[in-house]
Amino acid sequence: MNEPIISVKTYAITYVSLLLLTLATTLLAYLDVGPLNTVLAIGIAVVKATLIAAVFMHVMREMMLVRLVIAGAIMWFVILISLTLSDYFTRAWFTT
Amino acid sequence: MSETIATGKPELALREQFYTTEQQREATTLGMWVFLASEVMFFGGLFLAYTVYRSGHAIAFDQASRDMSVILGGMNTAVLITSSFTMALAVHAAQRGHTRALGWFLLATILIGLVFLGIKFTEYLQHYWEHKAPGLDFQTNLTDPGAVEMFFVFYFLMTMLHAVHMIIGIGLLTVLLLRTGLLTLGRDYHSPVVITGLYWHFVDIVWVFLFAIFYLPGLHLR
Numbered sequence: 001m002n003e004p005i006i007s008v009k010t011y012a013i014t015y016v017s018l019l020l021l022t023l024a025t026t027l028l029a030y031l032d033v034g035p036l037n038t039v040l041a042i043g044i045a046v047v048k049a050t051l052i053a054a055v056f057m058h059v060m061r062e063m064m065l066v067r068l069v070i071a072g073a074i075m076w077f078v079i080l081i082s083l084t085l086s087d088y089f090t091r092a093w094f095t096t
Numbered sequence: 097m098s099e100t101i102a103t104g105k106p107e108l109a110l111r112e113q114f115y116t117t118e119q120q121r122e123a124t125t126l127g128m129w130v131f132l133a134s135e136v137m138f139f140g141g142l143f144l145a146y147t148v149y150r151s152g153h154a155i156a157f158d159q160a161s162r163d164m165s166v167i168l169g170g171m172n173t174a175v176l177i178t179s180s181f182t183m184a185l186a187v188h189a190a191q192r193g194h195t196r197a198l199g200w201f202l203l204a205t206i207l208i209g210l211v212f213l214g215i216k217f218t219e220y221l222q223h224y225w226e227h228k229a230p231g232l233d234f235q236t237n238l239t240d241p242g243a244v245e246m247f248f249v250f251y252f253l254m255t256m257l258h259a260v261h262m263i264i265g266i267g268l269l270t271v272l273l274l275r276t277g278l279l280t281l282g283r284d285y286h287s288p289v290v291i292t293g294l295y296w297h298f299v300d301i302v303w304v305f306l307f308a309i310f311y312l313p314g315l316h317l318r
Contacts, residue, residue: 029315073133
């Protein structure tokens with residue numbers, strides 16, 4: 001059987017890391033660093049999501065086909081956001 | 097009952113439409129991931145709409161976010177991560193054929209999921225009393241009231257959609273728990289546990305982003 005099995009220890013380390021990252025992102029949000037606040041919040045959320053996917057969802061041991069599906073999902077989302085914002089940022093939609 | 101047992105119905109371990117258990121595992125896993133990719137599109141549209149409004153009304157959104165309870169939101173994030181951890185342990189127990197442990201971890205995941213929904217409902221009530229529920233006598237004294245109300249429209253819509261996913265997940269887990277009790281899930285056949293786990297973790301990932309976009313932006317103004 002090629003089923004990915006991950007040790008309880010790895011799960012536990014991931015769990016504690018996720019809790020610490022939640023604490024870190026909350027505390028960092030109290031600092032006023034301008035636009036960097038958003039970058040920090042989303043950046044740490046991406047790290048947390050990656051940890052959950054890699055370990056809890058077994059992606060680190062999963063077959064290539066699954067990774068391709070994930071890459072497709074992310075790519076679609078990036079296109080959606082970037083093409084839409086390229087319009088909103090280059091034409092004055094919000095003039096208030 | 098021994099700790100390690102095979103499923104009560106080993107003839108069900110390999111379903112008739114598959115040649116090998118390996119093929120069965122790959123097909124179910126891939127199918128679930130394709131569904132999750134469609135879920136990314138489902139939530140993606142809402143995240144896009146939020147991003148557009150946020151980029152146009154950044155200050156109003158940050159101010160609106162001050163009315164969020166970071167204590168309850170942070171607690172709920174920890175609660176949901178904990179449920180993901182117990183779900184991962186449930187999958188692990190299923191893979192090892194530890195049926196009793198599987199049952200306990202499924203039960204723990206269900207209960208922790210219900211705690212999450214309880215805290216979420218408390219927050220909703222709180223917003224309602226504070227006149228922060230759009231359409232239900234919404235009030236704010238901030239300078240851009242329309243954008244502030246829009247923040248709460250996104251907040252309610254996205255967290256409620258997330259909560260619906262949680263309720264569906266708890267339903268799926270309850271079925272798994274019953275099937276574990278009937279001994280039709282275990283070492284030989286546990287695909288349903290694995291793919292329900294994938295779904296549960298995905299819902300956790302969605303919450304990680306919801307926490308980042310609704311609870312954190314107002315903190316630097318405090």
